[in-house]
Amino acid sequence: MPKRVSGRTRASVSRSTTDTDDYHQPNNMRSRSNSGVKLDNYARIVHQTILRHQDPVTGLLPASGDQPDAWVRDNVYSILSVWALSLAYRKNADRDEDKAKAYELEQSVVKLMRGVLQCIMRQLDKVEKFKYTKSTMDCLHAKYNTRTCATVVGDDQWGHLQVDATSLFLLFLAQMTASGLHIVYTQDEVDVVQNLMFYIEAAYKVADYGMWERGDKTNQGIPELNASSIGMAKAALEALDELNLFGAGGGPGSVVHALADDIQHCQSILNSMLPRASMSKEVDAGVLSIISYPAFAVEDISIVNITKEKIISKLQGRYGCCRFLRDGHKTPKEDPNRLYYESAELKLFENIECEWPLFWTYLILDGVFTNSPEQVQEYRDALEGILIKQKDGICLLPELYSVPPDRVDEEYVNPHSVERVPLGKLPLKWGQSLYVLGSLLAEGFLAPGEIDPLNRRFSTIPKPDVVVQVSILAENEEIQELLMKNGIEVETIADIHPIHVQPARVLSHIYARLGRNQRLGLTGRPYRRIGCLGTSKFYVIRNTIFAFTPQFIDHQQFYLALDNQMIVDMLRTDLSYLSSRWRMTGRPTVTFPISQTMLTEDHSDLDPAVLATLKKLQDGYYGGARIQTGKLSEFLTTSCFAKLSFLDASKHAGGMGREQDDDDDYGCFAEHGMTFNGEADDLAQYLDQLLITANPSRGSKVRGDSGGLDRFKAAATKTKDMVSLMHKAKELHLHNAHLYLPTKLFRSPQPSLHLTLTDSSAPHTSQFPQVVVTSECNLPRDSSGDIDYNSLVQLLRDTHSLPDQADILYILFKDKGMEWDTRLHGKGSTVRSLLTDLYVKAGDLKHWGLIRMISGILRKKVEELDWACSDLLAHQKHLTVGLPPEPREKTITAPIPPDKLAMLIDEASENNITIAILTQEIMVYLAMNMRTQPSLFSEMYRLRIGLIIQVMATELAQSLNCSGEEATESLMSLSPSELKILLHHILSGKEFGVQRSVRSVDAGASPAISIHEVGNVGATKSERAGISKLKSDMRMLEEHRLSWSQQRQSLTPHSLDMEHIESGRYRLPSIESLDVPVSTPVVKDTRHGQWLRRRRLDGALNRVPIGFYQKVWKILQKCHGLSIEGFVLPSSTTREMTLDEIKFAVHVETVLNRVPQPEYRQLLVEAILVLTMLADVDIDSVGSIIHVEKIVHIANDMFYHDQKDLGAEEQILERDPSTGVCRLLYDSAPSGRFGSMTYLTRAVAVYVQDFLPCGSCAVQ
Structure with a gap:
């Protein structure tokens, strides 16, 4: 650019030569520099x-x-x-x-x-x-x-929900504040920003309208999960975390906080989505803003490169990039008089999408930040050719370039060949601004770090290995001694004082106070669980150090934590997650308490699974993570710390220590649980009393020469404080508060069981359930012939068997209701309280069938349920609950609140407690597997939980050769860890076996089963241990049954017929198992049933071959549609949806899921796979609507006749009555002379022979 000297510059030069004393540096005496002139020119552009x-x-x-x-x-x-x-x-x-x-x-x-x-x-x-x-x-x-x-x-009236816009504002609020600008002025505004962080923190599960304000690309106002919104929210949360909004002059009160677990949720969802932008957009140029400047939200450089390459290859043209494929905005074919598109008309926009120069400005910035001068120069040169120059010399960047209406057909035939015309805003301020920004960086006026003071550009740099610190704590001295015997030296809760250990639930309550502001009507963060990243830090609260235990050890909310093997699995998962996802300064520290529930039943030693885990932790490597064990005090110098000053008693808006009288004005926020009183005051008082109790020095000191009365008063005061503290803990739902108090005043509370229970210390031979044998007609009756419930309560008092007690309480629950007072031990012995007591005792005895049954009756909900559901949905997996077919099977496509989710599960389960409780459990396990092994779910877009449960029951029924009722009982009797293993085997596609075993012959133990991998080939040592730990021979089972039946014959006559109740109106309904053939082959073959099982599992999981949906898309372009059992998948879907859209895959899955039998569904998938081979044949059409089921039946008939010709008996060729397909075909391997694919290929050739070229052998 030529140097120009303005009059203003000449004046300044003149001044500099005559009045040099005013300048302290000689270089100020020179004329206006070239850089200054260039900056003035950019200033003119920016102003204009x-x-x-x-x-x-x-x-x-x-x-x-x-x-x-x-x-x-x-x-x-x-x-x-x-x-x-x-x-x-x-x-x-x-x-x-x-x-x-x-x-x-x-x-x-x-x-x-x-x-x-x-x-x-x-x-x-x-x-x-x-x-x-x-x-x-x-x-x-x-x-x-x-x-x-x-x-x-x-x-x-508008697609307002655009999380990326709010996040972009917050991101640059952080960057600009870090650069020295003062944007936030008051504490009220700090609270607003904090609440905006809560507004965007759940972006990973919020369907919005995205950057282009239209949501789904059909432009019909359907919100969807957008990668651009998730990435921008992640960047904003990371940028603002621990930032002082008042800048260098601010105090601790103006610091805002983000939760690391929310940030990592966004990260994992981004990794699973990209390079796709959303369900309906397989690629979107807007994603450039999150893989590069300004967000730098993606940490995996390979994902960044793949996404960028896909955008350039699929969207770039001669004038910029399209926003996304089939974008109709301002194209000649768009009808400006209609707000929405018709789905099928999207095909009209293909190859004529408008091109936006805006995206080249992003690629210029990307080249600057990746230090690629060639890329910068390439796109600067390209932009120079399409900028529109004004008379004043300023170059403007137009909004977009469109194909002229009279040359649309030409562009259809030869994409990117037609000269386009600028349309829309001139300039597009957004693009103009980024163009100037790129120019300032490219010409060296700014360094990248100056517009990125928070260093987001380094997000893809590999992070150093993380060492996870684990501190093991003993609940009491007895457990400490047990650990010492095993060579593990640990501290007790009392030993670690003054560090305070609290459950994760307290941290959730603490964060619920962050950002509260009464004057603005802001209630802070909604109460939600805190993940392992949040609980693995030390927190400084009121100058006291707090550590928090992981969420998964809280067994009061749900029964998963009652299973020690499950606790070990969850600990392994968390440690692995921490080692791969930890991004904060300092090391993560996991506080792992060992409680009474982790001991063997006789409390003589640690549970073997827990002990083995503790030994491995001490070895320094566990779950793929590097581990260092030690005392909490040893980790203070190397751990991550967070100071939560908003809980300081002096903070004016926090309300700590606020008197109850001040709370009267808070009642208007009760809607949605938004309250300023209630839990807030409970938490404040809980922390106050916790700190006072733990630090007696803060209270009145007792002098050594005080009299006995003073010492007594001090002790009494302390006891009173502790009782009050326990009461506050109960109000905060902290059921295990005694574990976290450095005092011996309270011990682990024993269940307040008003029921008579079998003595667990008695010899094993006397511990079998005393099942009573009468008939249902002998239930206690009153004079009118109705059940005498008072006599039933008396039976409840007298029986010693947990299952019997559960059944009696179930009768009372069904007939009298949950709040009916039995007066078993005076007033207040309601059915609910007795069930709760029984739940605790069943938990102590690990009686999983009873635990699940009582959990279902009590409507217990797993605390992570909505998190698990949201996590699966965010990974683009739709969920169905309930057993097929629709409308009983309910589909979940978007996150819903926990209470509504629980109601939906109950409705879909048709009030079957068994299915409802297993649905919750399976949903949590699916989310765990998604978190640790997302590859298990490839090519699966809809997870049908009801069908998975049904397949589990069917597997057990077939493997154990038992009825559906027995299979249901066996499934309910599996421990959570065993159920998780069974689910993992089904997901992984491994062959597995099921056999009967006896877990232990304790009170109420029921015959159980064990799951083992067939052959255990390639299994790790820990996997083999987990798979095989329950194996036992059948003789033990027979002895167990014999002993049981002998006891039944010697029972008292005043007993209740639990067997008849089970088979009568009070029985918990069993799970419907899939149809299992009663006939067995004459010759026992170890492979018999192998392919039937595989098809059944794949069908239940919606598992299809890689590339299946893309092949279906191609075949639909050569026919009018595919008919599957009367439901048509029309070819018009290809005019709406593109080849790689998830939305298309889900649409195909929806049609396939109309087929209730999973093995038949899978045979249909194989038939479609053969059909798709025709997509590569040089023919224009293969008919109108192809009836896929007809192809399967043609193949079935061929198979039947071939088998008959070979002398097969009718018994072997038995047909499935619901589909008419030979069961033997279901059980045939795909390949080989008599393989299913062989017959399906022949059937396709017969079906479409009229459309094939003469003499074609294309489908052989």
């Missing part, structure tokens, strides 16, 4: 294109002359060039005037950012509601009135 449109009152920017509203996203992007220019002036200032100019530009930036903040603060009621509802009607608006900051359209 952006700043002259800034509203003088609000600081907001209108979109254009035709669109006077201010979009949040466009405003933030548009002001970036102003911010960059201010930094460049400050860095390259020739004189004081440049510094003044820098300050003026900075204040323009601050004014706009505060304008956006004002818009948001006028909608804080929406921020508050959205945290709980996640509803599109409760979200912040996407655009505002430029002059007033008011809203401009109704909640339902």
Whole structure:
């Protein structure tokens, strides 16, 4: 650029030669530098294109002359060039005037950012509601009135929910604050920003309308999960975490906090989605903003490169990049009079999508940050050719380039051949701003670090290996001694004082107070579970150090933590997760308490699974993680710390120590559980009393010469404090508070069981359940012939068997209700309280069938249920609950609140307690497997939990050669860890076997089963141990049964017929098992049933071959559709959906799922796979609608006749009555002379022979 000397510059030169005393440095005496002139030129561009449109009152920017509203996203992007220019002036200032100019530009930036903040603060009621509802009607608006900051359209008149826009604002609020700008002025505004972080923290499970405001690409107003929104939210949360919004002059009260677990959820979802952008968009150029500047949200460089390559290869043209495939915006074929598209018309937009120069500005910035000058120069040169130059010499970046209406057909035939014309905004301020920003960086006016002061650009740099610190704590001295005997030296809870250990639930309560502000009506963070990243830090609260135990050891909420093997598995999972996902300063520290429940039944030693795990932890390597064990105090110098100053008693908005009288004004926020009193005060008082109790020095000290009365008063006061503390703990639902108190005043509370139970210390021979034998008609009756419930309660008092007690309580629950007072031991002995007591005792005895049954009756819900459901959905897996077919089987496609999710499961289970409780459990295990082994779910887009449970029951029924009722009982009797192993075998496709075993002959133990991998080939030592630990020979079972039957014959006559109750109206319904043939082959073959089982499992899991859905898409283009059992998959779906869309795969799955029998469904999949081979044959059409089931039946008939010709008997060729297919065909290997694929290929050739070219052998 030629050097120009303006009059202003000449004046300054003149001044510099005559008045040099005013300048302290000689270089200020030279003429205006070349860099200064260039900056002035950029300042002119920025002023003409952006700043002259800034509203003088609000600081907001209108979109254009035709669109006077201010979009949040466009405003933030548009002001970036102003911010960059201010930094460049400050860095390259020739004189004081440049510094003044820098300050003026900075204040323009601050004014706009505060304008956006004002818009948001006028909608804080929406921020508050959205945290709980996640509803599109409760979200912040996407655009505002430029002059007033008011809203401009109704909640339902625009696709307002755009998480990326709010996140972008927060990201640059953080970056600009870090660069030295002061945008947030007051503590109220700090609380607003904190609540905005809560607004976006669940982005990984929020379906929104995305960058393009249209959601699903059909433009029909359907929100969907968008990678661009998740990535921007992750970047904003990381940028703001631990940032002081008041800058260098701020105190601890102006620091905001993000939860690492939410950030990592976003990361894992991004990794699973990319390079796809959403369900309906297989690729989207908007994702450039998260894989590179400004978000840098993706840590895996390979995913970044794959995504960028896919965008360039599929979307780039001669004028920029398309937003996404089949984008109809401003194309000649778009009807401007219709808001929405017809689904099938998307095909019209293919190859004529408008191209946006905007995305080349992102690629210029990407080249700068990846240090690729060739890429920077390539895209700068390309942009120079399409910028529109004005008379004043300023080059403008147009919004998009479109195909002229009269040349559409030409472009269809030869894509990217037609000269396009600019349309839309001129300039697009967003693009213009990024173009200027890229130019300033490319020309060296700014270094990348100056516009990225928080160093987000280093996100892809490999992180050092993480060492996970594990501190093992003993609940009491007895457990400490047991551990010492095994060579494991640990501390007790009392030993670690003054460090306080609390359960994860307390941390959830603490974070629920973060950001609370009564004046603004903000209730802080919704109460949610804290993951292992959050509990693996030390926290400084009121100058006291706190450590928190992991969430999974809380067994009061759900029964998974009663299984020690399950605890060990979850610990292994968490340690592995920490080693791979930890990103914070310092090492993660896991506090692992050993409690009474982790001992053997006689409490003489540690549970073998727990002991083996503790030994491995001491070895220094476990679950793929490097481990260091030690005392908590030893880890203080190497651990990660977080200071939570918002809980300080002096914080004015926190309400710590607030008197009860102050809470009267808080009642208006009760909706959605938004309260300022209640749990807040409980928590405040709990922490107050915890710290006072633990630190007697804070209270009144007792002098050594005090009399006995003073010592007694001090002891009494302490006892009173402890009782009060335990009461507060109960109000916060901290059921195991005694574990976390450094005192011997309270011990592990024994269950307040008012029921008579079998003495667990008695000899084994006397511990079998005393099942009573009468008949149902002999149930105690009153004079009117109805059941005498008082006599039934007396039977409850007298019986010693847990199963009998459970059955009696089930009768009382069904007939009298949960709150009926039995008066078993005086007033207050309700059915609910007795069931709760029985649940505790069944937990002590590990009687899993009873535990599950009582959990179902008590409607216990696993605390992680909604998290598990959301996690699966966020990985683009739809869920179904209930048994097929529809409408009984309910589909879940979007996250729903926990209470509604539980109601849906109950409804889909048709009030079958067995299915409802197993559905919860399976959903949690699926999420665990998704978290650790996402590869298990490849090519599976819908997880049918009801069918998985049904297949489990069928596997047990077939393997054990028992009835459906017995199989249901066996399934319910599996421990959680065994059920998880069974599910993992089914998911992994491994062959597994099932056999009977006896877990132990304790009170109420029922015959159980063990699961073992066939051959155990390739299994690790730990896998073999887990698979084989239950094996026992059948003789033990027979002895057990014999002893049981002998006891039945010697029972008292005053007993209840539990067997008849089981078979009568009180019995828990069993799971419907799939149809199992009663006939068996004459010759026993070890492979018999192997392929039937494989097809059944694959069909239940919706597992298909890799590339299956893409092949279906191709075959649909050569026919009018595929008919599957009367349901048609029309070819028009290919005109709406593209080849690699997840939405298309889900659509195909939906049609296939109409088939209730999983093995038949899988045979249909194989038939379709053969059909898809025709997609590569050089023919235009293979008919109208292809009936896939007809192809299967043709193949079946061929198979039947061939087998008959070979002399097979009718018994062997028995047909499935529901489908008419030979069972032997289900059990045939795909390949080989008599393989299923052989017959299906022949059947396809017969079916479509009229459409094949003469003499073709294409499908042989």
